[in-house]
Amino acid sequence: KAGVTQTPRYLIKTRGQQVTLSCSPISGHRSVSWYQQTPGQGLQFLFEYFSETQRNKGNFPGRFSGRQFSNSRSEMNVSTLELGDSALYLCASSLSLQDKYNEQFFGPGTRLTVL
Amino acid sequence: AQTVTQSQPEMSVQEAETVTLSCTYDTSESNYYLFWYKQPPSRQMILVIRQEAYKQQNATENRFSVNFQKAAKSFSLKISDSQLGDTAMYFCAFMNRGTGANSKLTFGKGITLSVRP
Numbered sequence: 001k002a003g004v005t006q007t008p009r010y011l012i013k014t015r016g017q018q019v020t021l022s023c024s025p026i027s028g029h030r031s032v033s034w035y036q037q038t039p040g041q042g043l044q045f046l047f048e049y050f051s052e053t054q055r056n057k058g059n060f061p062g063r064f065s066g067r068q069f070s071n072s073r074s075e076m077n078v079s080t081l082e083l084g085d086s087a088l089y090l091c092a093s094s095l096s097l098q099d100k101y102n103e104q105f106f107g108p109g110t111r112l113t114v115l
Numbered sequence: 116a117q118t119v120t121q122s123q124p125e126m127s128v129q130e131a132e133t134v135t136l137s138c139t140y141d142t143s144e145s146n147y148y149l150f151w152y153k154q155p156p157s158r159q160m161i162l163v164i165r166q167e168a169y170k171q172q173n174a175t176e177n178r179f180s181v182n183f184q185k186a187a188k189s190f191s192l193k194i195s196d197s198q199l200g201d202t203a204m205y206f207c208a209f210m211n212r213g214t215g216a217n218s219k220l221t222f223g224k225g226i227t228l229s230v231r232p
Contacts, residue, residue, distance in 0.1 A: 003159075033219070043206065043222035056219055090160065092220075101148050101212060104220065106160035 001027060004093050004107035012113045018079040021110045025072050025093030031055075032074040033104060034066060037088040046089075049074055050097050078112075086114045117142045119209050121223035128197045129231050135182075136192045136226050138207030145169075146212040149183065149190045150220070155203040163205070166190065197230045204228070 005024045013019050025032050033056075034046040048056040049068035066076040072093075078085055088111050092104035118141045128134040140149070151163040166174045166183050173181050178195045194201055207223040 035220070035222075042224045043220075045219045045221070048219060058219070088158065092160075101210065103162045103165065106152075108157070108159050 004091055004105050006089075006091050006107040006110050008110060009108065010111045010113075012115060013081050014115050015081055015083060017081050018077065019081060019112060020075055020077045021089055021091075021112070023074045023076075023091030023093075023107060025074070025091075026105055029093035029095050029105070030072050031094045031097050031099070032068060032072065033092045033094075034074070034076050035090045035092065036060075037090055037109070038086070043090070046076065055097065081114045083114050085112065087112060117144070117147075117209050117211060117221045119207050119221055119223035121207050121226050123226050124224070125227040125229070127229045127231060128194075130197055130199060132197055133193060133195045134197055134228065136194070136205055136207075136228065138190045138192070138223055140188050140190060140207070140209050142188070142209065142211065144211045148210045148212065149181075150208040150210070151179070151181070151190075151192045152206045152208055152222075153201075153203045154206065154225070155200075160206075164192065194228075199230050199232060202228060202230045 007022045031050045033048045037043045045058040047066045052068045063079045068074045088109045090109045091107045094104050120139045147168045149166045153163045154160045164176045164179050180193045182191045204225045206225045208220045
């Protein structure tokens with residue numbers, strides 16, 4: 001069974017631009033969470049989606065948004081990019097909202113660099 | 116709000132020896148889960164071990180075991196017979212059970228473990 005996939009793996013943008021990152025969960029998994037990883041702030045929770053609905057949201061500005069499609073694939077969007085948005089963005093999936101207490105399976109991440 | 120503290124930024128251990136990684140957390144909740152995740156240099160995060168707060172017995176997974184001290188809010192990871200493949204960053208994480216805003220993984224800053232040959 002294929003793992004969590006994230007595209008693209010690397011991205012370079014300039015300040016003010018917007019970016020869309022994609023995450024395909026493990027087949028059959030319906031819950032998707034997003035995390036931002038930076039050297040300074042560590043790993044921080046962005047959002048959680050299940051059945052195309054946002055179930056939980058972290059403390060990030062409105063420039064960060066996401067959605068989930070009927071096939072459980074998820075996208076996150078960052079508008080008006082700032083230098084501080086440079087980070088590794090990780091996506092994690094689990095079978096269900098209940099199953100996240102057992103294990104979340106992480107993707108390889110998308111490395112976003114904002115110049 | 117829940118917080119997870121990993122005070123040691125890095126550690127080094129000789130191959131085949133035992134090492135313990137420390138983690139403390141703060142919460143007012145009673146029903147929660149604790150995790151140790153490993154992030155090797157390739158960056159894919161994987162679960163090492165998991166502990167349910169209501170279980171007194173410490174979790175064990177092969178060479179990995181935890182020392183869960185609920186009253187002290189301490190959750191340390193012991194790696195026995197360290198192997199070169201254990202070289203990675205290790206994150207301690209907390210998740211509150213429920214549907215509230217804290218039902219998400221809260222991570223510590225991580226500790227970089229190097230296993231020396």
